[in-house]
Amino acid sequence: MFKNLAYNICKVNNLENIYKELYSRLIKPLYITFLISISLLLIFKSKSDHAFNINKYKIYLFAFLFMIFLESSSKFISINMTQNLFLSILPIFFALFIYLYFLMKLKVNKT
Numbered sequence: 706m707f708k709n710l711a712y713n714i715c716k717v718n719n720l721e722n723i724y725k726e727l728y729s730r731l732i733k734p735l736y737i738t739f740l741i742s743i744s745l746l747l748i749f750k751s752k753s754d755h756a757f758n759i760n761k762y763k764i765y766l767f768a769f770l771f772m773i774f775l776e777s778s779s780k781f782i783s784i785n786m787t788q789n790l791f792l793s794i795l796p797i798f799f800a801l802f803i804y805l806y807f808l809m810k811l812k813v814n815k816t
Contacts, residue, residue, distance in 0.1 A: 735796035742803040743768045
């Protein structure tokens with residue numbers, strides 16, 4: 706009985722489930738760096754600034770919406786490799802975007 710079960714798990718018609726599992730184990734952890742970077746956006750405003758609370762709520766809302774996107778992105782994984790590749794590159798793109806934003810905001814110049 707168990708021999709037939711092992712062969713049925715790795716069939717081509719189960720490929721979408723394999724892609725979803727690989728995505729959740731390999732790609733989703735990369736989003737943690739982006740979530741940490743979002744929380745670091747709080748350092749740009751002083752706590753004594755009058756817009757600090759508004760900025761805090763904006764960052765919280767942005768992180769919350771991003772987490773919803775992260776959890777729903779696993780539903781977009783399919784057999785289509787182009788779509789899977791796009792979803793796999795997104796965490797790298799987001800991390801680079803937030804890094805460049807930090808560089809712009811802190812005005813760090815390489816010498």
